[in-house]
Every structure is written in C-alpha cells, then in structure tokens.
Amino acid sequence: MAMTLDWEQALARVDGDEKLMQELIGVFFEEYGSLVKQMQKAMQQRDADALRRAAHTLKGSVAVLGAEALTVAAEHVEDLAKAGRLDETPEAFEQLLGEVEALIPELHKHLSQRRPSP
Amino acid sequence: MITALVADDSKVDQRFVGRLLETRSDMRVIYADNGQQALELIDHHDPGIVLTDMQMPVLDGLALVEAVRRDFPHIPVVLITAHGSEEAAAEALRRGAASYVPKRYLSRDLAPTVERVMAISGIERHQQKARECLVSTESRFVLDNDPSRIYPLVRYVRQDVARLDLCDKTALMRVGVALDEALRNAIEHGNLEIAGRPGDMDEVAYQQLLTRRRQVQPYCDRHVELIVRVTREKAEFIVRDEGKGFNLASVTSLRDPQRIETGVGKGLLLIHNFMDEVRFNEFGNQVTMIKHHDHAA
Numbered sequence: 178m179a180m181t182l183d184w185e186q187a188l189a190r191v192d193g194d195e196k197l198m199q200e201l202i203g204v205f206f207e208e209y210g211s212l213v214k215q216m217q218k219a220m221q222q223r224d225a226d227a228l229r230r231a232a233h234t235l236k237g238s239v240a241v242l243g244a245e246a247l248t249v250a251a252e253h254v255e256d257l258a259k260a261g262r263l264d265e266t267p268e269a270f271e272q273l274l275g276e277v278e279a280l281i282p283e284l285h286k287h288l289s290q291r292r293p294s295p
Numbered sequence: 296m297i298t299a300l301v302a303d304d305s306k307v308d309q310r311f312v313g314r315l316l317e318t319r320s321d322m323r324v325i326y327a328d329n330g331q332q333a334l335e336l337i338d339h340h341d342p343g344i345v346l347t348d349m350q351m352p353v354l355d356g357l358a359l360v361e362a363v364r365r366d367f368p369h370i371p372v373v374l375i376t377a378h379g380s381e382e383a384a385a386e387a388l389r390r391g392a393a394s395y396v397p398k399r400y401l402s403r404d405l406a407p408t409v410e411r412v413m414a415i416s417g418i419e420r421h422q423q424k425a426r427e428c429l430v431s432t433e434s435r436f437v438l439d440n441d442p443s444r445i446y447p448l449v450r451y452v453r454q455d456v457a458r459l460d461l462c463d464k465t466a467l468m469r470v471g472v473a474l475d476e477a478l479r480n481a482i483e484h485g486n487l488e489i490a491g492r493p494g495d496m497d498e499v500a501y502q503q504l505l506t507r508r509r510q511v512q513p514y515c516d517r518h519v520e521l522i523v524r525v526t527r528e529k530a531e532f533i534v535r536d537e538g539k540g541f542n543l544a545s546v547t548s549l550r551d552p553q554r555i556e557t558g559v560g561k562g563l564l565l566i567h568n569f570m571d572e573v574r575f576n577e578f579g580n581q582v583t584m585i586k587h588h589d590h591a592a
Contacts (some may be wrong), residue, residue: 237305
C-alpha cells in the first residue's frame, strides 16, 4: 500500500532543502484544482487524450512531492485513458480524488512547520 | 547572466528544475508549459540552454529537440527523463539533444550536466570562419589523470573539427560531449579502475575517491593518449588508457533505451549516439570513434 506522503524521501531528493519543498507545495496548491477540473471535463466529453495528458501532468507534479498514493492513482487514470477504457475511469477518478483529499492536510502540516524567515 | 528555458507541463516540476538552475548554476530561468510555447520563448529570449521534459501537450520533447536543432542549432537541449520516457529520450539523443538527466537524480546531476554542456557548447557561438585552404589536421595528446585538463582539450579539438567544416554546430557540440565522455571514461574507469559510481554516492564523495586514486601507484603512473585526425570527410578520435580494459560483452546493450533511466553507462550511451562509428580494441582499453561529414553520413 503506497503512503499518502513520503516526506523523508521527497526531502532527500532535494538534498534536504525544506524551503524549496514548501515552495513546491505552494505551486501544487495553485495547480491541482485546474488539473482536476481538466480531468472532470475530459471525462464528461469522453476525451481520452485530454484525460491522459492531465493525469500525466498531475502525476509528474505529485511524484516530486513524495505523494506516493496519488502518484499511483494518477498513473492508473493515465493508463486507463491511454488504453481507451473510459468506462472504468470514473471509479479510478473517485479514487484519485480520495487521495487528493488525504494529501492536502498532510502537505499543510509541512507548510505550517515553516520557520519564520529572519 | 545566462538564461535557461525550462519546458515542462507540470508547474511543480518546472519550479523544481528552475530553482536548481537559479541556485546552483546562477542562471535566469524562463518557463514554458509545452514545446510550442518553448519555441516562441526561444525566439524572443535566445536562451543559452533549454531543459525539457519528454511528455508534454501540443508539442512534445522530441519535436522540440528537432525544432531547436533546425531553427536554433547553437542552443543545446538537455532532456529530463522519467520512467516511461526512455524510448523517446533515446530517439531525442539521436536527433540532436546534448545530454539528459534522469528526473530522480535532478538534484545531484542537473548542475554538473548543465555546466559541462555549457562549457562545451560555448566555443561554437563565435566560431564561424572556415579555413578554406586547410585539408587535414593530425594531433596527438598525452594527459595524466587530471579531469580539469579535459575541458581545454575538448575545446581545442573541437576547433580542429570546426575548421574543417565537418558538421553543423549541433553535431559539433555532440562530438565534444562524446569526446569528453570518452576521456572521462578512460581516466575514471580505465586508468583509475573505478568500476562505476554507486547510485547513492554523491558528487563530493565520488570526487574524493577519484582524487585519492590519482595519487597512488599504479594509477598515478598511467596516462591517457588521444589521437585526432580530421579531414573534410571525417574525423577520427582514438582514446587509449593504460588500465586493465573491460569486458566488451558487458557493454553490448549500450543502445538499449532502458539504460537511460538507470544512469548506468551514460558516457558510452552518449558516445554511441553521437559518433557514427565506435570500435573498441580487444583489450577494451582503446576506443576509436569516427564522425563522418554531415553529407557523407
């Protein structure tokens, strides 16, 4: 079972640069809503290519943050869209939304630990 | 200050790469969400280097590499590769990319890769004049195991190749990268007998290991020889070290795209992609690389 957030591993990949990770979390907060909307729209319009692209973009973003479970969920949607199995995407998308919901508070924890800047 | 362009559909990945370039390579960074936007920005800002993700909407990394090679041949493109993009990355290397960095090693490998590519490509910007009466050159170099000699040597040799109008700027930059990798291999894996760098060893520890080896026998007595013969038809580069050689069978899968993500054998993979012919002697301590004239290839 993939972890919601493997913060240690994500930090290790940026050589322990917490400030950079917090900045990347901020970028993710600005970006994910639009990606989720793009995916919803693509499913409504049964546009497999648009769904695949948005899921791929989301996967890239959350992988950097160490969000393992959401990375797996986004990859699953991407794979289904790539295979044209659109009837199976609503369930995979629900799973993805669940992982987003679980991830947000975890990321907020690391933002709130930010030390006051000198 | 040099401008770098980062093309990636993920804003988080964009910022990650951008911040590394700003803080470690002292570059100004501009961002594109896809290949098409990247080309428009390149046209306006003339960046010194482009870093691109492979999978992007509208125009992907492979198409971007081809367009840059065609329209802006003096700008090197470095690929950022991820699991699943190995095939496309191998194709992009064949079509003109200067180097690549696996996404999982960005923090460790991006700055040294960018530095190396910039050092090698810089010379071409101001070298335009062809020496029409020159027919061929032949040079022989002998160097010790000090890697700081590699840059100046590669620059010198690139001028030889450029003077004879052998290939376009992109191919010339790639010849430089291949030669740099071959010399580095000869020193590190040949003369110093370091089999390979473990994935978890950082740059500082690796450099310390190299420095220690360089100072003790038998390693310190060994040299690398480089012979360069250039005509208007082809350039031949022979790199020979005095190490124990290596098992040729172990490098038979060099063109296998799956190797890209592992980072293992990167030097040899680049050499095979950037030179037209690559041969090893039976002991594995000498490599002969040939680059044909663009039109003869």
